[in-house]
Amino acid sequence: MIKIDDLKKSFGRNQILKGVSIEVEQGGVTVIIGPSGSGKTTLLRCIDFLERADSGRLTLGDITVDLEKCHKKDILAIRRKCAFVFQNYGLFQNKTALENVMEGLTVVQKKSREEARRIAAETLDWVGLSDRMDYYPVNLSGGQQQRVGIARAVALSPDVILFDEPTSALDPELVGETLELIKKVANRGITMIVVTHEMAFAQDVANQVIFMDEGVVVEAGTPGEVFSHPKNERTKQFLARIIPEDTIYYI
């Protein structure tokens, strides 16, 4: 289970997150939607300490930390329970696909090279890249790179995987297959928080949808509740803008 309590974050004088609280159940898929600039990326980055929150509490499994004053050791412990899938893939440029997946297993989890290699090869095979293991990122297409990024996250067997718009840098024809893969990850029972603009995916895979706007959680609920019966006026307006009238009730 992952729980965020009253998280606040400012950049200079701009308060970007104004007290965000969310809860994600074990094995659940939470999708965060919201207009551009609402703080979705910042929230994910604060969870993985890529950005330092100003205040709030974070519970991940058996660790609870005060975000305002937590130590290096806690940060490392939380990071090792999280994995991150980046919008622009974030692959290690000096490592092959296989090495990208192995890196965390050997360096962080201290697994033997043989075991790491076995896990990495299995995971790359699972994402459909068994023929690209020895390629460097420069030689992989965007879709393939994101598959490696997803394999790298899954291979670490983290408590939660954070996805930040994993398909928005991809060519349209690659979006579908990448979403299929993320669905496959969800089916493995891994807890996930996914920021995305793909509403059909949210409908299909999420068991919780969170709508954020201007640094607060405006509405949270099941996809049915948020998409079909939004309570808040801002949610309604956002959905009306992003989903064409006639598709919303059919998906």
Add this chain to the structure above:
Amino acid sequence: MDFKFIVQMIPQMAPALENTFLIAVVSAVLGWILGMVIALIRTNRVRVLARILTVYVSFMRSVPLIIIMFFTYFAVPTLIAYYRVEHGLPVENIAGNTSLVCPIAAMTLSEAAFSSETFRSALSAIPHDQMEAAKSVGMTGIQAYFRIIFPQAFVIALPNMGGLFIGLIKNSSLAYYSGVVEVTGFAYTLASPTYQFLEAFFVIALLYEALSFVFSRLFRILERAFGRYRTGIVLQ
């Protein structure tokens, strides 16, 4: 041209060439390690230290190397001698020391400053997402630097490091002023009695040219070997 002189000169050059190499290689290794440390401190904005190092780098880059050499060869030993006599400091007297220590110290200090700029720009050329990705898989800062950042920065810095190394070989000729007989000093000493400077300097000019050629080749090979990931040749 006296070719007999040239033919006799070449085999005698070995010890001088060894000194040239020793000075260049040791100053490169020490200077680059220090330069890397300076670059890291400055890119990570470690407050007071970063300021001090900024001044140090700009100072070393503007003062002629020969002055830094005079400093390590004349001024430092004089200071040491003074403190030995006046305050009974238990240090060795190094005045008139003609070993490689003084020129290497000077060139290391200067090389640290010059190379730190090369390393700093190499470090800043690595996209931020590399560090973030490393952190996201749970690496510590040190692991991230050694596994991900340094290997990439190294490849970017290599062409400049090749240039710096060739510069060190050339600058090692200044060690002559601190009594070290390296290639230039050797040629000068050998030519003096008979005034055969033309022959002597012609030979060592060719020698410097050859060294420069060999090392720029070597650095290009290194760059290609370590930079395979950039061109994306598939390992099979």
